[in-house]
Amino acid sequence: MDLTPYVDNLREELAVAAEAGGDDARALAERLTAPLESATRLTLLNALSAAMGEVTRELAPGSVDVRLRGLDPEFVVTVPPAPEPVRETPEPAAEPAAAMAPPPADAGDGAMARINFRLPAHLKARAEAVAAAEGLSVNAWLVRAVSIALDGGERRAGPPGRGKESGGRGFTGWVR
Missing domain, CATH: 1.10.1220 (Arc Repressor Mutant)
Incomplete structure (x- = not known):
């Protein structure tokens, strides 16, 4: 899952909010967006991890894990085993x-x-x-x-x- 669109969206929203404060606020927002990118990614990863924890509790005995590949998370789904169908077996004949x-x-x-x-x-x-x-x-x-x-x-x-x-x-x- 690529987090870049979400981080970019947050950067744009911060720039729009800074426009209301004038040139000084906009300059400050531009200086803060680069250092905030890693904090934003970490916060999004924490939110995704917590969400997948809730999904795992509902999916038990299956699970969903969040793994970090580079800068982006990857979801690993472990499907619960399918219940075995009940098979009717005929009564066995008497054996020695x-x-x-x-x-x-x-x-x-x-x-x-x-x-x-x-x-x-x-x-x-x-x-x-x-x-x-x-x-x-x-x-x-x-x-x-x-x-x-x-x-x-x-x-x-x-x-x-x-x-x-x-x-x-x-x-x-x-x-x-």
Whole structure:
């Protein structure tokens, strides 16, 4: 965004106002406009930054940042992620218990690796909710999700007797 037209407009308005004060006022206005240009630009940048802060609050989790490129600001818009459509999936047919179990943690060479995984808060909350609904820890659920994604989209169900795929054989309630 080019701020020059706005700075020039302010300079012209100051000159018009100084005309009313005579030659001395006009000369003073001309001497002040050059040093005031940087202050004017900084004030406009502060106003734009504050405005984009308000836009960001309304756009959350998206954002709008103001970056300075040379003398002019640039707006960087981060669009919020589109909500995933809810997909109706047909009830899966009964599968043998071996096919329903998630792959063992020691599949492959048995070595485990640790990674740090940064996830937006809204996705973390959804992952926690789904993992809890399936009776899994978030870590176990993520391991299963990565395995499914890498195995070409074959979805394996959770452990037998948990979730919808149990065919109504599960029980809920309190036991003493």
